[in-house]
Amino acid sequence: MATSQERQRANLARMKRVMEEIENTTDDYNLINELHELLRKPYSLSLKWHMIVFKSEIDRSLWYLEDIRKEEIEIEKMKRRRGKEPKEELNKVSGKFSEIVSEFKLDHQMVYDEKANQYKLSKSGVSRTTRENIFAIPKSMIGDGKLQWSEAVKQKWGEDNIGQRESLERGFCN
Numbered sequence: 001m002a003t004s005q006e007r008q009r010a011n012l013a014r015m016k017r018v019m020e021e022i023e024n025t026t027d028d029y030n031l032i033n034e035l036h037e038l039l040r041k042p043y044s045l046s047l048k049w050h051m052i053v054f055k056s057e058i059d060r061s062l063w064y065l066e067d068i069r070k071e072e073i074e075i076e077k078m079k080r081r082r083g084k085e086p087k088e089e090l091n092k093v094s095g096k097f098s099e100i101v102s103e104f105k106l107d108h109q110m111v112y113d114e115k116a117n118q119y120k121l122s123k124s125g126v127s128r129t130t131r132e133n134i135f136a137i138p139k140s141m142i143g144d145g146k147l148q149w150s151e152a153v154k155q156k157w158g159e160d161n162i163g164q165r166e167s168l169e170r171g172f173c174n
Contacts, residue, residue, distance in 0.1 A: 008045050009145040011038050016142045019135035022065070026072060026131075032062065046147035047170075049162045054147050057138045065134055 015038045022028045022035070039058065043051055113120050140150035149160040 012142050023131045047163050047166045049166050050147040054141050061134045
């Protein structure tokens with residue numbers, strides 16, 4: 001029979017694999033449900049603060065994934081309408097804001113051109129429809145059998161003062 005520690009380790013490893021599978025497939029409904037099921041399980045080895053941050057980052061990643069899914073659907077609709085890949089070339093639009101908005105395309109952003117004193121559409125350097133590394137921060141938190149404060153989390157959330165305090169409290173209580 002597996003111990004609680006072994007189950008937690010296995011669940012965290014499975015959670016990491018599920019996140020990687022979600023990043024690599026568009027058929028992700030069952031994987032997202034499995035991820036939610038794994039999140040409901042207890043992880044007593046991990047600090048409560050780390051669990052709060054971890055769940056928050058997964059929620060943020062799933063919210064971002066939902067936007068990506070909507071854009072994937074929109075791209076598929078455009079492909080079906082045109083019967084081919086969407087054009088990469090831009091129509092140069094200047095003037096009225098309504099004209100610019102009507103020409104707006106996925107994976108493009110509004111950029112202000114100081115020389116011409118107007119806004120222009122520009123191809124975005126980062127695709128808004130890419131699934132890779134959606135779960136970068138949550139995956140970086142999964143350590144050896146428990147959640148840890150990774151460098152990626154430190155960059156976003158700052159130092160782990162709350163987690164250090166919680167560790168001290170656990171040490172005094174045990």
